Amino acid sequence: MISAFMRPEGPTQDEADKLVKKRKYIRKWPIMIEGEREYRMIATVFRRSLPNRPCGLTIKAHVKKAPSGVPRSLPSCVLELAGRFRIRGIDYAVVHSCPSGPIVYGWHEHTWTNRYEDRVVLRATPRITDQSIAGVFAWGLKKWNIDLGEPVIKKKAKRHGSAA
Amino acid sequence: MAARHRLVKEYLRSYGKLVVSERVNDKAAAGESLVISVPLHVAGDHRVEITITEFSHNRFLLSDTGRTLSSLTDGGRSVTADFRKRAEEIASSFGAHFVLDYLLLECDARDVGTKIQVFAEASKTIGDAYLLQRSRHEHVRQVVSEVKKIFEARRLTYKEDCKVKGVVEKHPFDVYVAPNGRPGVAIAVIAGHNTHALAKVWAFNCSDVREAHQDKLRLGVVIDEEDSAPWTNPSRKILKKGADIVASSSDLNALDHGLLFHGIVV
Numbered sequence: 087m088i089s090a091f092m093r094p095e096g097p098t099q100d101e102a103d104k105l106v107k108k109r110k111y112i113r114k115w116p117i118m119i120e121g122e123r124e125y126r127m128i129a130t131v132f133r134r135s136l137p138n139r140p141c142g143l144t145i146k147a148h149v150k151k152a153p154s155g156v157p158r159s160l161p162s163c164v165l166e167l168a169g170r171f172r173i174r175g176i177d178y179a180v181v182h183s184c185p186s187g188p189i190v191y192g193w194h195e196h197t198w199t200n201r202y203e204d205r206v207v208l209r210a211t212p213r214i215t216d217q218s219i220a221g222v223f224a225w226g227l228k229k230w231n232i233d234l235g236e237p238v239i240k241k242k243a244k245r246h247g248s249a250a
Numbered sequence: 251m252a253a254r255h256r257l258v259k260e261y262l263r264s265y266g267k268l269v270v271s272e273r274v275n276d277k278a279a280a281g282e283s284l285v286i287s288v289p290l291h292v293a294g295d296h297r298v299e300i301t302i303t304e305f306s307h308n309r310f311l312l313s314d315t316g317r318t319l320s321s322l323t324d325g326g327r328s329v330t331a332d333f334r335k336r337a338e339e340i341a342s343s344f345g346a347h348f349v350l351d352y353l354l355l356e357c358d359a360r361d362v363g364t365k366i367q368v369f370a371e372a373s374k375t376i377g378d379a380y381l382l383q384r385s386r387h388e389h390v391r392q393v394v395s396e397v398k399k400i401f402e403a404r405r406l407t408y409k410e411d412c413k414v415k416g417v418v419e420k421h422p423f424d425v426y427v428a429p430n431g432r433p434g435v436a437i438a439v440i441a442g443h444n445t446h447a448l449a450k451v452w453a454f455n456c457s458d459v460r461e462a463h464q465d466k467l468r469l470g471v472v473i474d475e476e477d478s479a480p481w482t483n484p485s486r487k488i489l490k491k492g493a494d495i496v497a498s499s500s501d502l503n504a505l506d507h508g509l510l511f512h513g514i515v516v
Binding site for chain 1: 270271272274276278279280283285287291294295296297299301303305311313315316317319320323324325326327328349350351352354443476478479480
């Protein structure tokens, strides 16, 4: 069944799950960018099997700057496909209802499904211990199979002629 | 009358159960704070959450801690300057305003209940922007305008968003120059996640139009690389089989060369 909220150009759940499962990497730990309204960390994700060719995935974390006197917001992190499909995400809510499962309290992970797109949530496991933007970014890297640093390409040793 | 009271009472009882609150411990806040989560949903099925801070005696500050706009950006929707302006207009109609990306509303202790309801409505109204489906990808529009500039520089009179007749059906092209002594040209800017299927569709579209117009019309496809999943070589080959000119949004010179090569401009 297709929901009215679904965007037809989006990935299927299977495609999204496969992308998350595949081993990936980012080239280096991104610097924190101080924008006018928020701090953000962005990195392009590459697949280990296709190094140096962007696979359409980006990992982004951001936290809003707070005006003085108001409680600060908590950061969030998303794994985005083609710049607009949150195939995975982590953020905080007092309570978050889930269209296909139990209500979740606190830190939760968004997953991509065919019917509900990114609206399905699960309790964040492992628990978020570092609630800073860097901590949430690191959680996303670990959870979504993204390594830090380019893979080392091993050169095959040349085989010399067999024994005469 | 009694039945009506019972219904209202039942509704309020159910609504009360759905409202969840949590204390906030943040030293940056001007006073004691509380978050109230109300059963109104925005992007990603997030509930509207209102942080209430008593910043001075009997004076309260309601805030969304930036969640209204965050839920949009996290869900892959862009918050443009135009949208921000519109959001500010909507906020002001509810008596709220934006400071940085925080939606804020000040109120007295005696009307805090009413203002919480008004604030929730403001946040929900702005946050509901996610329901507006984008008819076409935003970046594609930028590429189309760059393609138009090439035509303008070459002094070619073109039609925009034109449907070109094929043997089987009509096909949409972004820019169309009618044949006039020299061959005409129809250009489509394409983007999408499933690039292989997209290539097949456009290869068919081009062959269908070519069959109807023979040599009078050249067909071009511009791939919007930024708004697509990475294009593989087989997908590009399929497109090249169907279209006369295949250019990438990152290299629009190829389009210019194509126009020269096919004698559309001299």
